[in-house]
Amino acid sequence: MSPRRQQELVKLMSRLGLPRDTQIDWSLLDIALTHPTMGMPNYEQLEFIGDSVVRLAASEFLWETYPDKSVGDFSAVRKILVSDRILAQLADGYGFDRYLTLAASAVGDPSGRISRLADAFEAVLAALYLTTNNLTLVRPWLDPHFQQLATEILQDPARQNYKDALQEWTQANYKALPEYRVREDLLKLDRFQRFIAEVWFRDRHLGTGSGQSKKAAEQAAAKVAFTTLMEPNL
Incomplete structure (x- = not known):
């Protein structure tokens, strides 16, 4: 590694808030x-590890910060925290584009920028994790982002995507998707409960929810279903 490249990486670590004398595996x-696009070695293998690292960091953060929340709440919030969109947003905030080495062909492809930034972000987390075999170089600067995002998510139930969380669970365990049955109650005086949704899976009724739109009702039903499925002994 050239001295100039190492200086660039030291600068990035400083932007993350890590002291300049922090022992890091620079390679x-x-x-x-x-x-x-630069050939081997590249970030793909580290990104594979980083996917687990960011999920672990988010899980620990949620468990420590919100001890009264359900597993369903944890899963729904974590899904957003570790999404490519959020990770790319964080990477962009730290200026990862300035430090990412890539071929000119990739630079001219703006459509892949979100996935590129998200992958690089996860790879960096993996490099930091593998340096110490723990999260001591990750959580001090990542937790404040999780705190802000989790607060926003929990204050806005529409951002808690229980439909995706439920779908992931059914696909992982049964290779099948849940079914939503929605009806509109025109006699409802409360417009926030105008639509009623039921979620079914393998001929089993898992939950019912209501909302001012079909999507909101489905999310409400999915939350009931997912929370129920995550309860112990169910």
Whole structure:
């Protein structure tokens, strides 16, 4: 690694809030910021590990910060925290584009920028995790982002995507999708409960919810279903 490249990486770590004398595996960090278009080695293997690292960091954060929340709430919030959109947003905020080595062909492809940034972000988390085999170089600067995002998500139930969480669970366990049956109650005086949705899976009624739109009602029903499924002994 050239001295100039290492100086760039040191600058990025400073932007993350890590002290300049922090012991880091710089070769891993260099790989974490090398796009596959540059050949081998590149960030793909580290991104694979980083996917688990960011989920673990988010899980620990939620468990410590919201001890009274259900597993269903954890899963719904975590799904957003570790989404490509959020990770790319965080990477963009730290200016990862400046430190990512990639071929000119990739630079000219703006459509892949979100996935590129998200992958690089996860790879960097993996490099930091593998340096210490724990989250001590990750959580100090990542937790404040999780705190802000989780607060926003919990204040806005529409952002808690229980439909996706439920679908992931049914697909993982049964290779099948849940079914939603929605009806409109025109006699309802409360417009926020005008639509009523039932979620069914394998001929079993899992939950009912209501909302001012079909999507809101489906989300409400999915929350009931997912929370019920995550309860112990069910």
